[in-house]
Every structure is written in structure tokens, then in C-alpha cells.
Amino acid sequence: MKLSDIAKLVDGEIVGEGNVDIRQVAKIEEARPGDITFLANLKYKKYVVTTLASAVLVSKELPLQEFAQRRKALSFVVVPDPYRSFLRLIDTFQPAPAGAGLKGIHPSAVIAPSALVDADAAIGAFVAIGEGCRIGPGAAIHEGTVIGEGAEVGEDSLLYPNVSVREGCRIGSRVVIHSGTVIGSDGFGFAPKPDGTYEKIPQRGIVVIEDDVEIGANCTIDRATIGETHIGKGVKLDNLIQIGHNVVISENTVIAAQSGVSGSTKVGKNCSLGGQVGLTGHIQIAEQTKIGAQSGVGKSITEPGKTYFGYPAREVRETLRIEAALARLPALLGQVRELTNRVQELEKSLRPRKIRKK
Structure with a gap:
């Protein structure tokens, strides 16, 4: 299937070459030439540089110019929701048999x-x-x-x-x-x-x-x-x-x-x-x-x-505040022990001394 046909199927806009032949869908880390993959989470954008895929479904949030210059052989299809578009392509390339x-x-x-x-x-x-x-x-x-x-x-x-x-x-x-x-x-x-x-x-x-x-x-x-x-x-x-x-x-x-x-x-x-x-x-x-x-x-x-x-x-x-407070608890207990010892020392120094009778 041509990438241009895929773009029509998912209502996307091609950035790059639209005449590319796409044979299969794949994860971005495992894709090979002829595969199309997707990027839905920007935490994984580093794989855009290393993937061997022929095309990637992306959203408008991805800085396309930066990656297009570094990966000139890679085409992009810009869609509103890359994940949902990829799910549609899974059904297209790997349809489940009825029943x-x-x-x-x-x-x-x-x-x-x-x-x-x-x-x-x-x-x-x-x-x-x-x-x-x-x-x-x-x-x-x-x-x-x-x-x-x-x-x-x-x-x-x-x-x-x-x-x-x-x-x-x-x-x-x-x-x-x-x-x-x-x-x-x-x-x-x-x-x-x-x-x-x-x-x-x-x-x-x-x-x-x-x-x-x-x-x-x-x-x-x-x-x-x-x-x-x-x-x-x-x-x-x-x-x-x-x-x-x-x-x-x-x-x-x-x-x-x-x-x-x-x-x-x-x-x-x-x-x-x-x-x-x-x-x-x-x-x-x-x-x-x-x-x-x-x-x-x-x-x-x-x-x-x-x-x-x-x-x-x-x-x-509230849970996060409690967790943060618990993390400080050992230090706070140490401070309490130190203050308790100091109070005890002060109390000792302030006790009235007994006067011996002559």
C-alpha cells in the first residue's frame, strides 16, 4: 500500500515522500524498511532518529523540521491522534479472522x-x-x-x-x-x-x-x-x-x-x-x-x-503530601531526640541545689 493511500485512510497530511510502499506495521524500536510506525508519546521521540521504518505517524506537537532534516529518507504522516490511527492500520494490515x-x-x-x-x-x-x-x-x-x-x-x-x-x-x-x-x-x-x-x-x-x-x-x-x-x-x-x-x-x-x-x-x-x-x-x-x-x-x-x-x-x-512528610520523618525524629536531650540537660542545670546545714 502506498503511503499516500494510508494518509487518506487515516485523514493525515504527508510530510516527505508519499510514493513509499508500506508493507507492514511495527513498533518504532523494531520497525524495518517498508514498515510504518507511530509516535504517540514524546518521551520516545529519540527513536525517530534511530528507527528503520519508512514512515511514522505523528502529531503536530512533534518538531518535524528538526527530524526531517536529520532523517531525510523518513516520511511522516501528521494526524490528530497517532495512537488511534495506528490501531486502524493494524486492522488494515493484520485483520483478525471472523470468530x-x-x-x-x-x-x-x-x-x-x-x-x-x-x-x-x-x-x-x-x-x-x-x-x-x-x-x-x-x-x-x-x-x-x-x-x-x-x-x-x-x-x-x-x-x-x-x-x-x-x-x-x-x-x-x-x-x-x-x-x-x-x-x-x-x-x-x-x-x-x-x-x-x-x-x-x-x-x-x-x-x-x-x-x-x-x-x-x-x-x-x-x-x-x-x-x-x-x-x-x-x-x-x-x-x-x-x-x-x-x-x-x-x-x-x-x-x-x-x-x-x-x-x-x-x-x-x-x-x-x-x-x-x-x-x-x-x-x-x-x-x-x-x-x-x-x-x-x-x-x-x-x-x-x-x-x-x-x-x-x-x-x-493529599497522599503525595503525606508521602513527602513521611520521607522527612527519620530526620524529624533525630531532631526530636536532640531537642529532648537538650531540654533534659537544661532541666538538670536549673534544679535547685540542696544547701547543707552546718
Whole structure:
């Protein structure tokens, strides 16, 4: 593909030679002649000088004249958002196969007589689909996946190998679930008994996952005790995430790996949780909240649009002030010891002396 055609595709402006042949996309550090790459973060602009790529997607912020003079053989395509433009080119040069390569229904799949599987769905080897299930058009269910009784998988959804969707749970359209994830396992509910043992609380609810959600590998989303555990439209979950029973994750929220959300907590729209964040149960997180990695949130966040960090999580500016103060603590303790010693010496010198009687 000519670079001039790529510029039209991403609505960009060429600086340099537009007749260059582009064969592939690549990272800026690894690109070879014939590749196109991108620069979205100016921290990596040093690679513009060393890359072997034939072209680079850049934003207007890059000082193009400086680099154009040093790399005369390199062409640039100026776009509003280099990262998003590059994502579009990935799909152009490396399109994903429909259903990730899965076609038809494998003869080893076990499908209950009452299950409704659309003719355009694809079912892999050793898949088990229970009674009363519904599998929508264009859905692709890969090897070893189990769909429990009465569960639903929507149109064009993609379930990779060894996913479990337990009974009654509902998966929307264009949902992607990666390997090893379990949807609808029992919530963690046990009532203490007088003799010190525990009685299991029945978990009779379901999990509802709305459209355009992506869930990483080895996540667990527990079914509600009663009602629904709800994952909103456009939510993105990384690998190794635990979502407790009756949790609500509202639309377009993103959560990074190894995070946990305890039961009955509600997370608002467009929130962002870093890796290893922990949210205690029965709290609410306001929309557009950002929570930094390894933070622990023990109470509700009611004001939207704030950034929190630390354990316990506080507004990030307050946390940074506390961290700065803690860094000075050893020196302050030394000063306290020194002042304490000086006070003690002063007290000794001011004590009245006993007068001996003759």
C-alpha cells in the first residue's frame, strides 16, 4: 500500500515522500524498511532518529523540521491522534479472522436439544451448551467452553477456550471473553452459626454483561445472591480480576489486572482503576473517578472526576503530601531526640541545689 493511500485512510497530511510502499506495521524500536510506525508519546521521540521504518505517524506537537532534516529518507504522516490511527492500520494490515478462525459446529461439541444455536454461530471442539441456552448469530465459542443451562450469548460475541458461563447468565453482543474466565460462580456468602461454623448463603442471582465488553483471562465474576451482578456497556477488564456478588460496574469503566471489587459495591461510569486496586464492599464510586495502582478504597467516593491513590486511598495531592512528610520523618525524629536531650540537660542545670546545714 502506498503511503499516500494510508494518509487518506487515516485523514493525515504527508510530510516527505508519499510514493513509499508500506508493507507492514511495527513498533518504532523494531520497525524495518517498508514498515510504518507511530509516535504517540514524546518521551520516545529519540527513536525517530534511530528507527528503520519508512514512515511514522505523528502529531503536530512533534518538531518535524528538526527530524526531517536529520532523517531525510523518513516520511511522516501528521494526524490528530497517532495512537488511534495506528490501531486502524493494524486492522488494515493484520485483520483478525471472523470468530478468531472458528467456523461451523465441531462434531465433538455437546449441545442440548432445547438449546437454540443460530446457524451463523461457530462452536469449537468439546464445547458444552446446556438446556435452554441461546447462542446468537455470529457468536464464536471456542474449545472447551461450557455454557450453563439457560445462559445466553449475544450476537458476534467471542468466547476463547475454556471459558465458563454458568447457568442463567446473560452475555450481550460483541462481547469478548478470554480464556479461563468464569462468569456466574457462586458469590462469597457464608453466615456464622452459634457453634462457630458457617452456613452457605444461597446464591440464586445471575450475571448480566452488556454489549461491547471485553474481559481478560482468568477473571471471576460472581453471580448475585439475588438479582444481578451487572457489567455495563463498554467496560474493559484486564486479566485476573475478581468481581464480587451484586457488584455494578457502570459503562465504559476500565479496570487493570489483579484488582478486586467486593460485594454490592457500585462503580460509576467512565472510571479507571489501576492494577491491584481493592474496593471494599457496599460502597459507591462516583463516575469519572481515577484510582491509582495498589490503592485500597474503604469508603464511598461521592465527588466525580477526582483522582485517588494510596492505602487508605486519599485524593492524590493529599497522599503525595503525606508521602513527602513521611520521607522527612527519620530526620524529624533525630531532631526530636536532640531537642529532648537538650531540654533534659537544661532541666538538670536549673534544679535547685540542696544547701547543707552546718
